[in-house]
Amino acid sequence: DAGVTQSPTHLIKTRGQQVTLRCSPKSGHDTVSWYQQALGQGPQFIFQYYEEEERQRGNFPDRFSGHQFPNYSSELNVNALLLGDSALYLCASSWGWGGNTEAFFGQGTRLTVV
């Protein structure tokens, strides 16, 4: 049983560019959440998708957007990249909505903006 998979694992982009990160949830999971983890910090919640809709959003600008597909996989898009967007981006999947369910994380995508 494959866990949460993210691609790519590493990415280097230039300021002002756009980037798309991808996540496939654990089998049987229908909820996908995205987190940004800056160096030396804990992960910060970006947003969460359930039934192909954004259900919650953290304190991130509109440059951060996402999508969830019918197969529950998800994309995170970041436009107009800033140097401060350099971080590890983690995807987490869980089952259902509204409960204290265990979230499984992928290995992350390390984004470097130069």
Place this chain on the structure above:
Amino acid sequence: AQKITQTQPGMFVQEKEAVTLDCTYDTSDQSYGLFWYKQPSSGEMIFLIYQGSYDEQNATEGRYSLNFQKARKSANLVISASQLGDSAMYFCAMSDNTDKLIFGTGTRLQVFP
């Protein structure tokens, strides 16, 4: 607003000894969950243990146990019989009833022989 505080940036423990990693939380919700995750240098967050706010008994998972003191709003992780492979970052997190996780700043644990 919910908040997690981890006051120990780093901890050292000798192999086979027990270690306690501290975590306090703040929330006005009655229903919430408390989690501990391990993050090795590879980056993946590995789930260790979960405690629900209404659970009266402390959660245990193998060598991991969660010392839940609701009145003090603390949820300390106890690792018994430490192993060299336990060296990693450890994050305490909480969720409300929407599955969003709020993380602390983490504690780096180093296990030495």
